[in-house]
Amino acid sequence: MQQLALFVTDFIALLGIYLIITFSLRLQLGYAGIANFGLVLAFTGGAYTVGWLPIRLGMWFFGINSGLSSDMIWNNTIIISRINPHLQSKPFMAIVIFILTLIVAGLVGALLGFLSGYPAARLRGDYLAIALLALGEVLAIIGGNFSPLVGGALGVQVPDVWNWVGDFRFLTVSLLIFFFSLAVWGYMRFLEKSPMSRTLRAIRDNRDAASSLGKPVTSIRLKTLVTGGVLCSISGALYAFYTTGVTAGAYGMFDWTFLPWVMAIFGGVHSNLGVLLGTFLFVLVRKLITFYKYSLGFLPFSPVWLQYLLTGGVVLTVLLIKPSGLITEKPSYTISKEKLKQIASRVLNGS
Amino acid sequence: MTTLIDAIIYSSLLSMMGFGLTMVRRTTGVWNVAQAGLVSIGAYCIFSGVNFLGGAPYIYLPLAFVVGAAVNALLFWFFVNPLRKRGSSFFILLVATIAFNIVLTGIINIYADFLQNVFSFSSKNFLMTQLDLHFLGESAIFFVSLVSLILLTVILFLFLNYTRVGLALRGSIEDPTLSKVMGVQINWIYLLSWAIAGGTAGFAGGLLPMRFQCNPGIGGSLIAVMFSVSILGGVGEIYGPFLGGWLVGFAQIYGINLLARAFGPWVLSYKQLLPMLILVLALLFTPEGLSGFDWTGKLRALITEEGEAR
Numbered sequence: 001m002q003q004l005a006l007f008v009t010d011f012i013a014l015l016g017i018y019l020i021i022t023f024s025l026r027l028q029l030g031y032a033g034i035a036n037f038g039l040v041l042a043f044t045g046g047a048y049t050v051g052w053l054p055i056r057l058g059m060w061f062f063g064i065n066s067g068l069s070s071d072m073i074w075n076n077t078i079i080i081s082r083i084n085p086h087l088q089s090k091p092f093m094a095i096v097i098f099i100l101t102l103i104v105a106g107l108v109g110a111l112l113g114f115l116s117g118y119p120a121a122r123l124r125g126d127y128l129a130i131a132l133l134a135l136g137e138v139l140a141i142i143g144g145n146f147s148p149l150v151g152g153a154l155g156v157q158v159p160d161v162w163n164w165v166g167d168f169r170f171l172t173v174s175l176l177i178f179f180f181s182l183a184v185w186g187y188m189r190f191l192e193k194s195p196m197s198r199t200l201r202a203i204r205d206n207r208d209a210a211s212s213l214g215k216p217v218t219s220i221r222l223k224t225l226v227t228g229g230v231l232c233s234i235s236g237a238l239y240a241f242y243t244t245g246v247t248a249g250a251y252g253m254f255d256w257t258f259l260p261w262v263m264a265i266f267g268g269v270h271s272n273l274g275v276l277l278g279t280f281l282f283v284l285v286r287k288l289i290t291f292y293k294y295s296l297g298f299l300p301f302s303p304v305w306l307q308y309l310l311t312g313g314v315v316l317t318v319l320l321i322k323p324s325g326l327i328t329e330k331p332s333y334t335i336s337k338e339k340l341k342q343i344a345s346r347v348l349n350g351s
Numbered sequence: 352m353t354t355l356i357d358a359i360i361y362s363s364l365l366s367m368m369g370f371g372l373t374m375v376r377r378t379t380g381v382w383n384v385a386q387a388g389l390v391s392i393g394a395y396c397i398f399s400g401v402n403f404l405g406g407a408p409y410i411y412l413p414l415a416f417v418v419g420a421a422v423n424a425l426l427f428w429f430f431v432n433p434l435r436k437r438g439s440s441f442f443i444l445l446v447a448t449i450a451f452n453i454v455l456t457g458i459i460n461i462y463a464d465f466l467q468n469v470f471s472f473s474s475k476n477f478l479m480t481q482l483d484l485h486f487l488g489e490s491a492i493f494f495v496s497l498v499s500l501i502l503l504t505v506i507l508f509l510f511l512n513y514t515r516v517g518l519a520l521r522g523s524i525e526d527p528t529l530s531k532v533m534g535v536q537i538n539w540i541y542l543l544s545w546a547i548a549g550g551t552a553g554f555a556g557g558l559l560p561m562r563f564q565c566n567p568g569i570g571g572s573l574i575a576v577m578f579s580v581s582i583l584g585g586v587g588e589i590y591g592p593f594l595g596g597w598l599v600g601f602a603q604i605y606g607i608n609l610l611a612r613a614f615g616p617w618v619l620s621y622k623q624l625l626p627m628l629i630l631v632l633a634l635l636f637t638p639e640g641l642s643g644f645d646w647t648g649k650l651r652a653l654i655t656e657e658g659e660a661r
Contacts, residue, residue: 035442123634126382126441130582131634133384134575134627145620253571254456258449265446301464308457315450316430323434323443 007291009174015283016177017239021260022279023184023272024231030269030329031197032224033204038116038132040256042109042229044139046236049105051150051246054159057097058083073151080157087161094161098241105237106230112139113229117222136257143248155247158240170242177238184231188272192332200224254308259286262315268325277326285310356493358604360562363496366596367503367555368573369580371423371548373592376581378524378544379435384448385426386552386577388455389419390570393556395459395474398565401482402472408482409495412557419553420546426451427545432538452571459567475567479560492561499558503551504593511589520544524589572623576603579630583637599626 021039028034055076059069064082068075087094116135123131143150150156165172191197202210203217211217236256240246259282267278289307296303318325333340368390375383393415400411430447439447466474484491510517522530523540531537552570559565576599584595603625611618 029442035445037445126445127582127634129442129445130382130578131631134578134630137575138624138627141621141623254453258453261446262450262453300468301461305457305460305464308453308460312450312452312454312457316447316454319439319443319447319450320430320433323437323439 006170007287009170011283011287013170013174013177013242014287015280016174016179016181017235017242018260018263018279018283019181019276020184020231020235020238021256022264022275023181023188024228024235025260025264026188026269026272026275027191027231028224028228029264030271030275031191031200031204032221034221034224034228035126035129036132036225036228037129037257037261038134038136039228039232039260040136040251040253041116041132041139042112042232043236043239043256044143044251045108045112045229046105046233046238047240047246047251048139048143048150048236049108049233050101050158050237050240051156053101053104054097054161055079055083055156057100058086058159061093061097062086073147073156076151076156080159083159084163087159088164091164094164097159098161101241102234102237105233109229109231109233109236110226111229112233113226114222117225117229133257136253140248140251143251150246150248153247153249155245155250158244158246160244161241173242177242180234180238185272185276192272193334195334197332259311262311265315265325266318268327268329270324270329271327274325274327282311354604354608356489357562358601360493360496361604362597362600363500364555364558364596365573365576365580365600366500366593367551368577369584369592369596369599370503370589371552371555372577372581373584373586373589374544374548374551375423375427376586377589378520379427379431379541380441381431381435381444381448382441382578383423383426383545383548384445384574385423385452385455386548387570387574388452388459389423389549389552390556390559390573391459391565391567392422392455392570393419393553394559394565394569395462395567396553397479397557397560398472398474398477399466401479402466402470407484408479408557408561409484409491412554415553415557416550417553419556420550422455423549423552424542424546426549427542431545432541456567456571463567476564477560477566478564480562483561490561492558495561496558499554500593504590507589516540516543575630576626579626579633582630583633585637599629602629 021043025036025039028036055072056069058064059066059079062083064079068079072079087097116132144153146152147154160169162169162173199210199215199220202213203215203220207217236251260279263278263282264275265278266282267276268274286307289303289310293303296306368386371386371389372383375381396415396418397408397411400406400414401408426448430451431444434444434447463474466472480490486494511521512518519530519535520540520543522533523535523537527537530540556570559569563569580592580595580599582595583598584591584593603622607619607622607625
């Protein structure tokens, strides 16, 4: 029973994390046609922000011995052990640290989106995709080698800003992450009906035509990359807060770029519901493989690799059978269908 | 001296790997990310041959070529070609090669685990320098990599210029519609180009363990470098990656040493960033690649400007 509860809690958290990333991809690829293969860049940026900022905020807010700051990485465990009791007794301060860090993570994501997008937004199609693919691993290389950032290959612990919740800590964080992802979904639904979605689709479908109609194509593409970067970065930050640890090696291309791509393509990147469905199914399968990993111990190889076969195999099958994904793009209505019907009946009745 | 030899070996291997990327991009318009998996497959072909059958590693290079060619041909025939025929967008094709690479990554890792757990081979991390032959006081890999690259260039030149199939391949690259009208079986020609590209990647991967530490992810760790080679060399010219490979290879090995001398040894840790930087700079300033750059035109414009100024 306890194992099932753990499974569900972790599933909800991972679903929320991946939903934010896949919705970011929905925005960039589904609406604007930007094939961002560098999602991991902003995700890592968000996670690094959590690895760097909250511990410093905690030391400052709670007046922890500044002598320890001479080597924040070496003294990381000691500092965390001094900050965490303060966070447990002062929930308000814990939430302030959480919110401040998320805001900074969002700004870092925007900056990374801008930096990678500024040169890249001028490139077309596959060259843009290749540039973003190559740039994706940049932060992982820097973080792995520059230890003052997040402790290099060994990583750092993060203050647990939710330890004041007690036994329900993991459930609370999971639900919080899930609510965040629902908020992003709400934003995507709002965007669907807005004029901006039509502008983005016009740029996606015919960049030259949109440009000839006065749409600032490069600027809009850049803004889309920046917004996508903010979403991915917040997702990375939430993930780091959830796991209370940041290690440079944990943010690989497979988990945080290719897998979200697979989820979105599988469900249908041109549909919010499709993205939701694809993400749900893949996170579930992934969790099940991890959960039953030890039951497959008789295999002469690590069962983790089955995930790779399954992921790649499913995508290839979907691309061949239904390249647009499970749910295809539908026309968006600026006003509700009921209102449309009312107008239509009024026109038909001649009133 | 060792640095120079390392740079020559590395550049030759990069040129061969980049050649595969350029070849399929030029013929079918697809960036093949599965090239990464093919390089790893090549390395494991050599490793398996030596461990199961013994002998010098080089005798298994044809096996690495054939397996690489077969796997890439499979990818083209069963996945890329059907998608191309439907007019799928570039990112769908790119995703297909990424998905195929994910499958290859899974298979290679399962195979490496299997070799380790069942046969007790240290297959998750291996280097085969101790098995290398020596010639004129130098490791054979130096001569093999260099001669292979020269041979590949010569064979490719002869093939593309003096054989019917080669001419058909060139024709298909230049004008696919006209080639079809002239009766060229364009799909078979494309399949051939994918097979040659995959074979070259497998071959280059097979040479890697003779000098560099290999693991199941070796191809994946080189994919950004391969893209740099291909884009810097220029996808418009089939020989472009040979230029790109040497530039990127030397820049990565010598460039990082120069930077370390200027800024300190800490720079050496960031060696992997250099190809990405080169790639971004290449994309920004010369997206058509160095071989596609209008050198004579620019030179002429410069001379004319100077003449007018006088």
